[in-house]
Amino acid sequence: MKKITIKDIATEAQVSISTVSFVINGKGKKMGISASVIKKVQDVAEKLNYRPSMIATSLRTGKTRSIGLIVEDISNQFFADLARVIEDEAKNIDYRVFYCSTGDDDERSEELIQSLLQANVDGFIITPTKNLEPSIEILLKLKKPVVLIDRYFPDQKVSHVVMDNYEGSYSATKFLINKGCKNIAVVNNTSEMVQMKLREDGYTAALKEEGIYDESLVLHMEYDSHDEEKIASIVKFFKKNVKIDAVLFLTNYLGLTGLRAFKNMNIKIPENISVISFDDHDSFKLHTPTISVVAQPIEDIAIQSIQLLMRQMSNMETFEIEKSLKKGTLIIRESV
Template structure:
């Protein structure tokens, strides 16, 4: 199939090549081209399925109309759904999205930032790892548009969009208490990231308010350990603390591993053990009994993130740093 060029568009529209170039580069009005001609050129470009040469466009404008998206694990349903909505929103605005997964590895995260800088992406959406603040500082010094998602660094003046993790954990724990659970365990990881700290604090404050807090019922798993090791560690934890009658898992991958540990021990949900997990997963809905979750507003997070990034890319030095906190939803199912 013949590649469509701006010359082809110019011939069909019966205008000059320069007119087509101005229109397709959003300079039509600035160059005094009438709205009727602008629309005609755009309609013909769409009809002919014109696709611009991205390399040539980048060399000419310094823009690639691309966004770098760095998340923890694109195979995790939470991040894959988030990425899908981000891509859909970016596509509406004429941007492509480059996906990268960090595996929560600081060194890999820093390397990915540098790779995307070399690819000359126009903006960054990042789920940062624990020590990525220096790389983000570099982006800010370079005046690169950047928005953090899911987590952030408290001392850094950068736009971010996150769920109210404290409130989500507080409400989930309170619900377990209302249902008569008294020895409620918390399963967290050892990453030390702000969202995990806030979730643990929400749990702790809710337990303390009820006079039920017991530090020995908190388990911190090694983030980088295998699922098998996580399952084994939880089995040992539950067998050591047989009075546990409720569990709050602070991420869906911990919840999925926890269900396997609970099954191997032979405990019945919810008769002997009520459970809630952060971040929904299709397996939680299919499980019998179905698993209650703290659901993040993924669509709202993704849409707001793209909007903030576009604001930075359009306004450049005139944008306002926004720190957005969205409320999650406790989805009550059969596991409590």
């Protein structure tokens, strides 16, 4: 299909190219063009389904009406759902979203930020990797609007929207305790990002209050290890600690890996062990039995991240840094 240009509109409307240019760029009235001609040009543009060039618009206004969204893994359902809501919200204000996945790799994250800077995106929504703080600082020095989601750097002055990970983990662990579980394990990764530390801290605090915390029931696994390695680690851990009667998985991919390990070991849920995982997933709803979760407020996080970014893009000089903490939801299903 041929790309419609302002020359095509000028020919169809029987006006000059400059007249079309002024009307399309919202300067028709200022340039003394009559209301009837302005309407005629607009009607023809709509009829021909004219779409202005993003590059041309960028050159004229310095804006691309685009947002760079950098997440850990767009194939992970949590991030995919988050991205979908962010895209819907951006579309409502006539912005497009460029998606990128880091794989939790610092070097990859830095490359993506540079690429999006070259693409002249108007703002960034970022799930940062462990050592990305200096790159975020560069964006702030360049006066680029930035909002962090899912995780943040405690000492950095940048707006962020995250779940209250400590409370979510604390509440889930307390629920298991109230159900009579006394040997509750936790499975975490080794990233040491703030959200993972807070989840483990909530678990630890709940158990220590009851005087039943046992450090030997804490399993840490490498983020970038293969699935089979993770399964083997979980199998070894649970065979070594046969007294475990409940487990809290601190991410959905760890929870899914744990379910595969339990299947290999013929461990019955909830007869042999109660299970709660962070971050809901369709597989948890389809599994037999269904799996209890600490669900993140995805829509709230997505909507507020766009709102905070818009405030910055509207006026980088006067906006105030906002740090928002959203409460998660403990959804109890058949696994407890």
